[in-house]
Amino acid sequence: MQRVLIIGATSAIAEATARIYAERGSRLHLVARTPARLDTIVEDLRIRGAADVGRDALDINDLTRHEAVLDAAWTALGNVDVVLVAHGTLPDQKACEASVETAMAEFATNATSTIALLTLLANRMERAGRGTIAVISSVAGDRGRASNYLYGSAKAAVSTFLGGLRQRLSKRGVDIVTIKPGFVDTPMTRDFKKGALWAKPDAVAAGIVKAVDKGTPVVYLPWFWFAIMTVIRAIPEFIFKRVSL
Amino acid sequence: MHATGRSWGRYPVTTEKVITLSDRHAPLPTSDVPMLPLGNARSYGDSCLNDGGILLATRGLDHYMAFDPATGVLTCESGVLFSDILDLVVPQGWFLPVTPGTRFVTVGGAIANDVHGKNHHRAGSFGHHVLALELLRTDGTRMRCSPDENTEWFDATIGGLGLTGVITWATIQLRRVAGPWMSTESHRFTNLDEFFALSRESDRDYEYTVSWIDCAAKGNALGRGLFSRGNHAPASPDRRPAAPARRLAMPLTPPFSLVNPLSLRAFNQLYYHRQRKPVVHATTHYAPFFYPLDGITQWNRMYGPRGFLQYQCVVPPEASEATMAELVRTIAAGGGGSFLAVLKQFGDRPSRGLLSFPRPGATLALDFPNGGAPTFALLDRLDAIVDGVGGAVYPAKDARMSGERFRRYFPRWEAFTRFIDPGMSSSFWRRVME
Numbered sequence: 001m002q003r004v005l006i007i008g009a010t011s012a013i014a015e016a017t018a019r020i021y022a023e024r025g026s027r028l029h030l031v032a033r034t035p036a037r038l039d040t041i042v043e044d045l046r047i048r049g050a051a052d053v054g055r056d057a058l059d060i061n062d063l064t065r066h067e068a069v070l071d072a073a074w075t076a077l078g079n080v081d082v083v084l085v086a087h088g089t090l091p092d093q094k095a096c097e098a099s100v101e102t103a104m105a106e107f108a109t110n111a112t113s114t115i116a117l118l119t120l121l122a123n124r125m126e127r128a129g130r131g132t133i134a135v136i137s138s139v140a141g142d143r144g145r146a147s148n149y150l151y152g153s154a155k156a157a158v159s160t161f162l163g164g165l166r167q168r169l170s171k172r173g174v175d176i177v178t179i180k181p182g183f184v185d186t187p188m189t190r191d192f193k194k195g196a197l198w199a200k201p202d203a204v205a206a207g208i209v210k211a212v213d214k215g216t217p218v219v220y221l222p223w224f225w226f227a228i229m230t231v232i233r234a235i236p237e238f239i240f241k242r243v244s245l
Numbered sequence: 246m247h248a249t250g251r252s253w254g255r256y257p258v259t260t261e262k263v264i265t266l267s268d269r270h271a272p273l274p275t276s277d278v279p280m281l282p283l284g285n286a287r288s289y290g291d292s293c294l295n296d297g298g299i300l301l302a303t304r305g306l307d308h309y310m311a312f313d314p315a316t317g318v319l320t321c322e323s324g325v326l327f328s329d330i331l332d333l334v335v336p337q338g339w340f341l342p343v344t345p346g347t348r349f350v351t352v353g354g355a356i357a358n359d360v361h362g363k364n365h366h367r368a369g370s371f372g373h374h375v376l377a378l379e380l381l382r383t384d385g386t387r388m389r390c391s392p393d394e395n396t397e398w399f400d401a402t403i404g405g406l407g408l409t410g411v412i413t414w415a416t417i418q419l420r421r422v423a424g425p426w427m428s429t430e431s432h433r434f435t436n437l438d439e440f441f442a443l444s445r446e447s448d449r450d451y452e453y454t455v456s457w458i459d460c461a462a463k464g465n466a467l468g469r470g471l472f473s474r475g476n477h478a479p480a481s482p483d484r485r486p487a488a489p490a491r492r493l494a495m496p497l498t499p500p501f502s503l504v505n506p507l508s509l510r511a512f513n514q515l516y517y518h519r520q521r522k523p524v525v526h527a528t529t530h531y532a533p534f535f536y537p538l539d540g541i542t543q544w545n546r547m548y549g550p551r552g553f554l555q556y557q558c559v560v561p562p563e564a565s566e567a568t569m570a571e572l573v574r575t576i577a578a579g580g581g582g583s584f585l586a587v588l589k590q591f592g593d594r595p596s597r598g599l600l601s602f603p604r605p606g607a608t609l610a611l612d613f614p615n616g617g618a619p620t621f622a623l624l625d626r627l628d629a630i631v632d633g634v635g636g637a638v639y640p641a642k643d644a645r646m647s648g649e650r651f652r653r654y655f656p657r658w659e660a661f662t663r664f665i666d667p668g669m670s671s672s673f674w675r676r677v678m679e
């Protein structure tokens with residue numbers, strides 16, 4: 001039986017992932033900012049087959065509480081096999097250009113808080129000498145684009161941090177999985193017009209669980225984003241700077 | 246987000262704004278234009294559409310709330326699909342109390358159309374198995390409704406076409422089963438008299454009965470078909486179950502309908518003659534027995550860009566045999582025929598809903614490629630026959646019945662109007678209230 005800790009558990013992608021673990025009979029511990037939404041999810045996961053579901057509230061920007069929240073998770077689960085870090089926001093890029101405060105706050109939610117949490121998580125998992133840390137980054141972190149470079153740079157920071165962590169912990173039996181979804185139809189992207197490139201949270205969740213099972217270092221979801229991003233990364237900067245994306 | 250609305254019949258095509266609901270505790274959005282709850286859009290015509298208005302997509306309300314494996318009482322949000330419920334409960338020894346011919350419907354949609362299945366003669370319609378539901382109105386009121394609480398609202402909401410408000414959750418009573426297997430029989434019949442005889446003989450010993458009839462056949466072959474009946478099988482059936490079929494998909498909409506008089510006649514001939522023996526016994530998984538069409542994802546696209554029209558009517562018992570013969574003759578004479586003509590006898594259990602469709606008698610369901618005016622004229626001829634004998638047509642499958650006829654088919658419509666949420670409306674409702 002797997003013991004799974006999820007941070008940002010009310011995220012649509014995280015919830016779809018939790019359902020797969022619940023159906024496998026895993027034990028879950030869910031951490032999220034909005035407790036009322038968490039109640040609904042906890043009850044649902046129990047019925048879907050989770051061996052047990054614990055819960056805790058955390059605003060991810062409250063860095064001082066990270067240690068206590070992880071203590072509680074370890075106490076509840078005994079040991080942790082899989083951690084999924086899923087929280088995030090999609091900042092309004094224009095607002096970030098207009099206000100340093102907004103830009104820094106969004107960077108904190110999407111990068112600083114994640115790095116802070118991963119620092120503590122890495123040490124715990126290193127001590128245990130086993131397990132997997134999976135973090136939802138984004139294809140947006142692969143290259144800066146005018147439409148969302150605050151978000152993109154935060155995700156780039158997370159992806160790069162995870163690359164280093166992977167090197168460090170690979171000798172310690174801990175897998176680090178960087179998840180790079182493309183466009184996913186979730187509350188985060190509610191107001192976007194959806195086209196053929198858009199994926200559903202359950203499809204992305206299935207990809208996440210598969211990558212965690214195999215310990216895949218970096219996974220693009222759905223897979224075709226690997227091809228798209230390979231092309232986008234290959235465009236020379238002098239051309240890219242004139243493209244509107 | 247504005248989107249092009251399409252129901253399962255892909256006719257008519259409408260434009261509405263889609264707002265996704267994902268928290269059952271949240272109030273409904275406010276709006277100047279009418280809103281309508283949307284389930285999984287498996288209704289055929291325009292009852293799940295709201296041209297120029299808002300669709301409140303309920304698929305995001307997909308949480309289970311309580312399940313007792315000892316009693317089979319399940320409470321879940323209204324956007325949960327029947328397919329998900331089956332995956333959850335069949336391994337625990339339970340089954341849906343009533344299911345339509347597709348498992349890709351939501352609990353809310355099943356209540357709002359008070360859907361029926363092959364066991365109507367035993368179990369009545371879906372509304373009979375709803376123990377309670379919550380109704381959320383656009384003014385923010387929430388009502389718990391059940392057979393003994395807010396009963397009037399309960400009866401208006403069952404079969405209420407989404408017009409009384411949003412069903413946020415429901416409690417349903419499941420039915421015990423030993424496992425996923427069905428013992429089934431398929432009998433060939435050569436005319437409608439044989440169908441009615443088989444139906445009378447089967448209703449007592451078989452929980453599920455339904456027939457397919459060859460609607461392209463004329464003359465001596467008129468009314469021939471296959472009568473299928475079945476029961477849930479014991480946990481380890483004595484016959485070796487057939488392997489489940491592979492899932493196929495209709496990847497795109499062909500530029501014209503693949504269903505035409507030629508392909509129809511060929512299909513019906515082949516289908517009828519595929520069964521060589523007069524009776525075939527089998528043990529199958531529940532999926533091919535209840536949901537043969539679910540095996541082909543988006544099969545509705547085969548009718549091409551103009552879509553198709555479903556037609557389902559019920560005619561009273563005294564008139565059943567003569568009227569069915571007349572309907573079948575009229576269709577065959579029209580030459581259009583129907584791919585999937587399904588015939589069944591409803592039982593006597595009165596439906597709860599003010600606008601519920603199921604009522605005692607025989608019901609016939611057909612689909613026709615949208616061939617424009619001639620198709621509509623044929624359906625009007627069928628309507629005249631049904632109306633003449635005091636029958637009714639199913640709103641879940643309708644895109645064209647006249648308001649006048651709707652009001653005769655559903656005489657309690659006036660009592661129903663009191664329960665309509667002033668913030669809700671649908672393309673269907675505006676059409677039949679004209």
Ligand SMILES: Cc1cc2nc3c(=O)[nH]c(=O)nc-3n(C[C@H](O)[C@H](O)[C@H](O)COP(=O)(O)OP(=O)(O)OC[C@H]3O[C@@H](n4cnc5c(N)ncnc54)[C@H](O)[C@@H]3O)c2cc1C
Pocket residue numbers: 253281282283284285286287288289292293303323324344345346347349350351352353354355356357358359360361362405406407408410411412413538641
């Ligand atoms: C292949 C196939 C076979 C079928 N076989 C049968 C059959 O055997 N018997 C039968 O009865 N029907 C049958 N149907 C029709 C289908 O069962 C009904 O149309 C059903 O209501 C569709 O459910 P849905 O979730 O897709 O709802 P939708 O089609 O999206 O909506 C149906 C109605 O329910 C309302 N609604 C949806 N959700 C809510 C909610 N949460 N609160 C309030 N109102 C809501 C909508 O406003 C609309 O009026 C079949 C359909 C198909 C495609």
Ligand SMILES: NC(=O)c1ccc[n+]([C@@H]2O[C@H](COP(=O)([O-])OP(=O)(O)OC[C@H]3O[C@@H](n4cnc5c(N)ncnc54)[C@H](OP(=O)(O)O)[C@@H]3O)[C@@H](O)[C@H]2O)c1
Pocket residue numbers: 008009010011012013014032033034037058059060061086087088089109136137138139180181182183184185186187188189
């Ligand atoms: N959707 C996409 O297209 C897409 C693409 C690539 C990557 N991603 C990434 O996928 C992850 C999941 O997002 P999603 O698409 O599932 O969107 P979502 O449903 O909107 O989830 C975002 C989650 O982040 C939580 N959150 C935001 N700020 C927080 C804070 N300060 N403290 C704690 N939790 C906070 C939210 O909690 P509340 O419920 O309390 O608001 C919510 O649960 C994110 O990291 C996102 O960047 C998404």
